[in-house]
Amino acid sequence: MKRLSDLLERIIQRVNINLREPLFDVGPYIRNLIPLPQLTKFYAFYGITPHHPLNFHFSRSNLAGSYFLGKCHVSDAILYKSDIRGDELKRKGDIFQFEGFDIPLHEDETIRIKDSFLIKTLVHNNSHDPENLEDFIIKNTVSTHYANIHGSDVEGCYLGPFSTVDLTTLHDCVIGEFAYLQVGELAHHQVPAGTIWISGGDQFEFRYQHDPENLKKYIRFEPGSSPQGFFIDFVESRKDDFRRVFDVVNLETPSSIPSGASLNRYAVIKPKTQIGQNVLVAQRAYIENSWMGNGANAQENCYIINSRLTGNNVTAHGAKIIGAELGEKVFVGFNSFLQGNKSAALSIGENSIVMPHTIIDLTEPVNIPASHLVWGFIRNRKDVKENTMLLSEFTSMSGQFVRGRMNFQGSGEPFVKGFQHRIEHILEANGAYFNGMDKKGHAQSSRNISYNLIQPYPEGDLKGLYPTIDIQL
Amino acid sequence: MKRLSDLLERIIQRVNINLREPLFDVGPYIRNLIPLPQLTKFYAFYGITPHHPLNFHFSRSNLAGSYFLGKCHVSDAILYKSDIRGDELKRKGDIFQFEGFDIPLHEDETIRIKDSFLIKTLVHNNSHDPENLEDFIIKNTVSTHYANIHGSDVEGCYLGPFSTVDLTTLHDCVIGEFAYLQVGELAHHQVPAGTIWISGGDQFEFRYQHDPENLKKYIRFEPGSSPQGFFIDFVESRKDDFRRVFDVVNLETPSSIPSGASLNRYAVIKPKTQIGQNVLVAQRAYIENSWMGNGANAQENCYIINSRLTGNNVTAHGAKIIGAELGEKVFVGFNSFLQGNKSAALSIGENSIVMPHTIIDLTEPVNIPASHLVWGFIRNRKDVKENTMLLSEFTSMSGQFVRGRMNFQGSGEPFVKGFQHRIEHILEANGAYFNGMDKKGHAQSSRNISYNLIQPYPEGDLKGLYPTIDIQL
Numbered sequence: 001m002k003r004l005s006d007l008l009e010r011i012i013q014r015v016n017i018n019l020r021e022p023l024f025d026v027g028p029y030i031r032n033l034i035p036l037p038q039l040t041k042f043y044a045f046y047g048i049t050p051h052h053p054l055n056f057h058f059s060r061s062n063l064a065g066s067y068f069l070g071k072c073h074v075s076d077a078i079l080y081k082s083d084i085r086g087d088e089l090k091r092k093g094d095i096f097q098f099e100g101f102d103i104p105l106h107e108d109e110t111i112r113i114k115d116s117f118l119i120k121t122l123v124h125n126n127s128h129d130p131e132n133l134e135d136f137i138i139k140n141t142v143s144t145h146y147a148n149i150h151g152s153d154v155e156g157c158y159l160g161p162f163s164t165v166d167l168t169t170l171h172d173c174v175i176g177e178f179a180y181l182q183v184g185e186l187a188h189h190q191v192p193a194g195t196i197w198i199s200g201g202d203q204f205e206f207r208y209q210h211d212p213e214n215l216k217k218y219i220r221f222e223p224g225s226s227p228q229g230f231f232i233d234f235v236e237s238r239k240d241d242f243r244r245v246f247d248v249v250n251l252e253t254p255s256s257i258p259s260g261a262s263l264n265r266y267a268v269i270k271p272k273t274q275i276g277q278n279v280l281v282a283q284r285a286y287i288e289n290s291w292m293g294n295g296a297n298a299q300e301n302c303y304i305i306n307s308r309l310t311g312n313n314v315t316a317h318g319a320k321i322i323g324a325e326l327g328e329k330v331f332v333g334f335n336s337f338l339q340g341n342k343s344a345a346l347s348i349g350e351n352s353i354v355m356p357h358t359i360i361d362l363t364e365p366v367n368i369p370a371s372h373l374v375w376g377f378i379r380n381r382k383d384v385k386e387n388t389m390l391l392s393e394f395t396s397m398s399g400q401f402v403r404g405r406m407n408f409q410g411s412g413e414p415f416v417k418g419f420q421h422r423i424e425h426i427l428e429a430n431g432a433y434f435n436g437m438d439k440k441g442h443a444q445s446s447r448n449i450s451y452n453l454i455q456p457y458p459e460g461d462l463k464g465l466y467p468t469i470d471i472q473l
Numbered sequence: 474m475k476r477l478s479d480l481l482e483r484i485i486q487r488v489n490i491n492l493r494e495p496l497f498d499v500g501p502y503i504r505n506l507i508p509l510p511q512l513t514k515f516y517a518f519y520g521i522t523p524h525h526p527l528n529f530h531f532s533r534s535n536l537a538g539s540y541f542l543g544k545c546h547v548s549d550a551i552l553y554k555s556d557i558r559g560d561e562l563k564r565k566g567d568i569f570q571f572e573g574f575d576i577p578l579h580e581d582e583t584i585r586i587k588d589s590f591l592i593k594t595l596v597h598n599n600s601h602d603p604e605n606l607e608d609f610i611i612k613n614t615v616s617t618h619y620a621n622i623h624g625s626d627v628e629g630c631y632l633g634p635f636s637t638v639d640l641t642t643l644h645d646c647v648i649g650e651f652a653y654l655q656v657g658e659l660a661h662h663q664v665p666a667g668t669i670w671i672s673g674g675d676q677f678e679f680r681y682q683h684d685p686e687n688l689k690k691y692i693r694f695e696p697g698s699s700p701q702g703f704f705i706d707f708v709e710s711r712k713d714d715f716r717r718v719f720d721v722v723n724l725e726t727p728s729s730i731p732s733g734a735s736l737n738r739y740a741v742i743k744p745k746t747q748i749g750q751n752v753l754v755a756q757r758a759y760i761e762n763s764w765m766g767n768g769a770n771a772q773e774n775c776y777i778i779n780s781r782l783t784g785n786n787v788t789a790h791g792a793k794i795i796g797a798e799l800g801e802k803v804f805v806g807f808n809s810f811l812q813g814n815k816s817a818a819l820s821i822g823e824n825s826i827v828m829p830h831t832i833i834d835l836t837e838p839v840n841i842p843a844s845h846l847v848w849g850f851i852r853n854r855k856d857v858k859e860n861t862m863l864l865s866e867f868t869s870m871s872g873q874f875v876r877g878r879m880n881f882q883g884s885g886e887p888f889v890k891g892f893q894h895r896i897e898h899i900l901e902a903n904g905a906y907f908n909g910m911d912k913k914g915h916a917q918s919s920r921n922i923s924y925n926l927i928q929p930y931p932e933g934d935l936k937g938l939y940p941t942i943d944i945q946l
Binding site for chain 1: 516527719721722723928942943
C-alpha cells in the first residue's frame, strides 16, 4: 500500500501549497480520516447507456466506492464513495452565453479531477466557469463528507462536511462545514461553517449565518477526528441498508415502477413507498414509507422518510425530508434537513422554495403556507415568521433587508426569478414533464444502465491503486 | 442489437472464406446457437493482481460471461462464457527454443482474438508457434462449447464441442466433436469427431479413434440445434450451482483454506470437500464431496465429485472425475470423462497418465494399477486390457503397435517422457511444490485477485456490444 500512502501525502502537500495564504493545513483533517485499508474494500463503478456521453480515464488513483457516469478523468486522486456525474456536461457545438459573449464549445466538456481527495462528495452539472468551458476542473482539493461540487471549478480548496459550492469558480479557499456558496467566483477566502451566501453580482446578495453553537449539534469537524453530530449519526444509522444493494451484481427493478420513472439500482427503496410517473430516484438515495408523486425526484445522498411529496418536487443532492407533507412543486435545496414527526408534523404548501442548507427540526406542528421562501433554522411556529416570506413579497423587495440571521441586499425579483427558473430547469432535465414521447430527461434515459465494477490491486506496493483504465464508445 | 447481429454475420463470413476449401459453412452451426438476448445478460470480468501481467483491450465485441487474466486483446469478436487466461504468456526477453534456434522475445506476448466467435472455450498457455512469438492469435475462428485452445494459434477454423487443440498451429481446419490434436502444425484438414491424434514429428505418432456411434451418446452436434448428449446433460444439470457465485460481488473465501492453496471465487465448492496444501482450484471448476490432496489441482471447467485425489494430481481443463480414487500424481487430461459409482468403483494407481479425451464410464468395479498409460474408452475390466499399458512397457516400444482402436507408430520413449515432463511442468507452474518460500506457482499468485465486472450497452443499436476498454498497469 506504499504507493497509496505516498499519494495521500502528495495530495496534502499540493493542497497546502495552494492554501498557504489562508495558512491552512489539510493534513490533520484527512490524514487518518479514512484508514487506508478501507480504501481497498469497495469497488468503484461506472454506468454506460446509449443516452449518455462516454469517456472515462482513471490513472494512479484510488476510487473506492465511487460512481462515474458520462465523461470523467481522474488521475493522482483519491475518491472515496463519491459520485462523479458527467451526464450534464456541455457538448461540442453548444454555445455558452456569458455577459454578452456567445462562446462555442470546440469539444465535449470533461470532468477532470487531479491531485485531490474527495470523500463522499457529489460532483455534478457542468462547469459554469466561462474561462474553462471544455474542462470542469477539480484540482489540488480536499472535499469531505457529503460536500457538493456543483457546476463549480475548484482549485486548491478545502471543503468541509456537508458544504456546497454551486456554480462558483473557487480558488484557494477554505469552506466550513455546512456552508453554501453560489457567488460566481471566489479566491483566497475562508468561509465560516453554516454560512449561506448567494450573490447575483450587482443585483443582489443573500446571506444567512447559522448560529455556530447550534450548528455543532448537527455537524462539527475537528482535525484528527471524524465529522460528528446529528447529520452524521443520521446517515451512519442507515448505512446497513446500502450494504445489500452493493453486494449483489444485478438487482431486479421492482416491476411496479411506472413507465417513464426510474429507480437507480444503487438506491435503497424501503417498504410502503409509492412511485409515480416520471419519478427519478438517483443512486445512493434512500426512500422509506413515502409517497413520490408524479415527476418528483430524489437526488444522490437524499433521504425521504415517512413523507408525502405531492408531485414535481425536487429533492436536491443530500437533502433529507422526514415526516413531512410537501405540496406540488415544493423545492428542497442541497443538504437541507427537514424533520417533522407524529406530534410535530411538518407541511409545506405548493410552490414553496426551501433554500439550500435550511434546517427544519420541529418541536411542534408547523405549516408553511404555499409560495413561500424558506431559509435558516426552524423549530417552531415562531421561527417560521423569522425564516420564511411569501415569494411575491420577497420579489417586490429592494434595498437592504435584515431578518434574524438573514441579510438581503439588492433586488428581490431576480433572486426569486432565478430560483424559479432553475427549479423549472431541474424538473425538465430530470424528465418530470415527459409525456410518453417528448420532454425526455434523466428519469427516462437512466432507466436502463449497465454497471461496470472496477477494483484496485489487491496486494503489494500497488495495493489500493487502480490500474490505468480508458473507456470510450 | 443491430450491431451485434451484424457482427455475428461478419464473423460467419470471415470464417467461411477461410474454410472455402474444406467447403464448410459455419453459419448453420452457430447462427441460432446462442440467442442474441442471451449475449446481453452476463457480465464479463477480468482479474488484476501484482503477480500477473496486465494489458486488456476490448473493442467492437461482445464478451458475455467471459473471464480475462493477463494480456488479452479482443476486437470484432463474440466471446460467450469463455476463459481467456493470458497468465502463462511469454515475456519480453524470454528465449524461445525451437529446432536449434534461440529466438529472443522483443516484447511481451499477447493473446489477440479477432473476427471470431468462441463459446465456453478455454484459451490458455502461450503460443507455441515459432513464427508468431509475441502474438497468440485466434482469428476468423468459431469454437464451440467446452473446446480448449491451448498454446495454439488458430486461424480460419471451426472447433466442435469438447474438442482440444493443444500446442498446434492450425490453419483452415474443421475439428470434430471431442477430437484432440497435438501435431505441431496443421492446415486444410477435417479431423473427425473423437479422433485423438498426437504427433511427435519424426519420432512418434499416436492415434485413437472413438467409435462414432458410441461417441454420439456422449456428444453430438447437428447444425441448427444445440450440442446434445451425456456430456452436455452433465454440465447443464449443475449450472444452477454456478448462478449464485456469479450473482454476488464479493464472495468470502472459506477460512479453512490452507496457506499456499487457492480457491477461485468463481469456482463451486460443495460440502464435504477437503482442500490440502498448495491445491489450486480455478474459476468454473466444480468440486463436490471430494478430497483434494496436497498439490492437487482442478482446472477450468473440470468437475470432481465423490472422489479422492491423493495428491499432486492434475485435473486438466474440462476433465471430469466422478466416483474415483486416484493415486499420487495421477494425471487426467483435457476433457477426459471418468465415472465410477458405488457398485462400480474406479481406482487408478499412482503416476498413471489418463490421456486427454479418454472416456471411462464403468459398469463394474475397475482398478487400473500404478504407472499405466490410459486411453480410449473403458467400461469394464476387459476394456482395461485393451486401453491401458504399463508406462515402462510403452516406453520400450518401437515401430508400429495397434491395440483396439489405438494405433501407435515410432518410439514410445519420447512419447512417454514428453508426457511425464509436461506433467512435472504443470505441477510446478501451478505451485504444487511450494515450500512456503520458493517454488511459487498459480496456486500462490492467484490467492488474492481483484475482479472487475464489465457490461455491454443495455439498449439501442449498440445493445450487446461493449465499449472500447483499455487497461494497463
